[in-house]
Amino acid sequence: MPDHDPAYVSCESSYKSARLVPLARRPSYHGGMNKQEMEALAGLLKAGELSIDQFVGKLSHPGIADVGIADVGDAQVDLDRHRRCGFPEVVFSQGKTVGAIEKIFHTLVESRADVLATRMSPEQAAELKKRFPDGQYNTAGRTFRIPLATADRPAESGRVTIITAGTSDLPVAEEARETALWAGADVNLLQDVGVAGPHRLRANLHLLEGADAIIVVAGMEGALPSVVGGYVAVPIVAVPTSIGYGASFGGVAALLGMLNSCASNVTVVNIDAGFKGGYVAGLIALNAAKARSGNGA
Numbered sequence: 001m002p003d004h005d006p007a008y009v010s011c012e013s014s015y016k017s018a019r020l021v022p023l024a025r026r027p028s029y030h031g032g033m034n035k036q037e038m039e040a041l042a043g044l045l046k047a048g049e050l051s052i053d054q055f056v057g058k059l060s061h062p063g064i065a066d067v068g069i070a071d072v073g074d075a076q077v078d079l080d081r082h083r084r085c086g087f088p089e090v091v092f093s094q095g096k097t098v099g100a101i102e103k104i105f106h107t108l109v110e111s112r113a114d115v116l117a118t119r120m121s122p123e124q125a126a127e128l129k130k131r132f133p134d135g136q137y138n139t140a141g142r143t144f145r146i147p148l149a150t151a152d153r154p155a156e157s158g159r160v161t162i163i164t165a166g167t168s169d170l171p172v173a174e175e176a177r178e179t180a181l182w183a184g185a186d187v188n189l190l191q192d193v194g195v196a197g198p199h200r201l202r203a204n205l206h207l208l209e210g211a212d213a214i215i216v217v218a219g220m221e222g223a224l225p226s227v228v229g230g231y232v233a234v235p236i237v238a239v240p241t242s243i244g245y246g247a248s249f250g251g252v253a254a255l256l257g258m259l260n261s262c263a264s265n266v267t268v269v270n271i272d273a274g275f276k277g278g279y280v281a282g283l284i285a286l287n288a289a290k291a292r293s294g295n296g297a
Contacts (some may be wrong), residue, residue: 027086038218075100075104077107082113086106086286088113088114090117091105091118092117092118093117094121115274116143116145118142118179120143120144145180145182148219156286158213158282158284159212162189164189164190165218166192168224168241172274179275180278184286193224205231213234213280213282214237215235215239216236218238219241220243221246226266238268239268239272241254242272
C-alpha cells in the first residue's frame with residue numbers, strides 16, 4: 001500500500017523500515033469524543049459560542065481538556081471518571097507532595113466532585129486542612145475527604161455493613177467505611193466478632209439484614225468471611241489484613257484462606273486494601289439502590 005494512501009498512516013518503529021497501520025486500528029490515547037461531548041459541542045455552536053472553524057477544529061483535534069482530562073502539571077486528573085465508572089477519581093496520597101495533592105484537590109472541587117484521598121499521613125492532612133477547611137481527616141483510616149453539599153449528592157442510597165474479626169483490623173475497616181460513605185452508602189460497622197468467639201457473630205446476625213453488600217475485614221487465618229458468607233444471601237467482599245504472627249506472612253495466610261473460601265458468595269481484594277473493599281461494596285450498593293428506586297440503567 002503506498003505511503004500516500006489516506007486510509008493508512010506511517011508508524012515509526014525502532015527499525016529503519018516503517019509499517020503501515022490502518023487508521024481504523026489506530027489507538028486513541030485520550031479516547032476521542034463521546035456522543036455527549038459532541039452534542040455539547042454542537043450546542044455551543046448553535047448558541048454562537050463557537051465559530052464553525054473552532055467547531056471543526058475541536059472535532060478534528062480534540063485536546064486534553066475536551067476529553068475530560070485536566071493537566072495540573074503533577075498529574076493528569078481524570079474528570080471523566082464519574083461518567084464512565086460511577087464515581088470520581090480517588091487520590092492515592094502516599095508518595096505525593098502536599099503541593100501536588102492540593103492542585104488535584106482544587107481541580108476536583110472545581111468539577112464538583114466529592115473528593116476522597118487515601119493513605120494520607122497526619123503531616124499531609126495537617127497542611128491540607130489549612131487549605132481546605134471543610135476537609136475531614138480520619139486518623140485511623142488515613143483518609144481525607146472534602147464532601148459535596150447534601151443537595152449535590154445522589155438520591156439513591158445503598159446499604160453496606162462492615163465486619164471486623166478483631167479490633168486490630170479497625171484501621172483497614174475505617175478506610176473501607178470512609179470509602180463506602182463517599183460512595184453514597186449507609187454504613188454500619190460491627191467490630192470484634194472473629195471466629196475465636198463465634199457466639200459474638202450469631203448474637204449480631206440481625207445487624208446484617210438488609211445489607212446490599214458486606215465487607216469482612218480479617219487477619220490471622222482469615223476464616224471469618226467464609227463464616228459470614230454461610231449466613232447471608234448478599235455479596236461478601238473479603239479484605240485480608242496484615243495482622244497476625246510470623247506464619248501469617250504479613251497477610252498472605254489470610255489472603256490465601258479467603259481465596260480458598262468454601263462460601264460461594266465471597267470475593268477477595270488485596271491485603272490491607274480497605275479502599276478497594278469499600279469501593280466494590282459501595283458500587284454494588286449503589287446499583288442495588290438504583291434498582292430499588294427504578295433508576296437503574
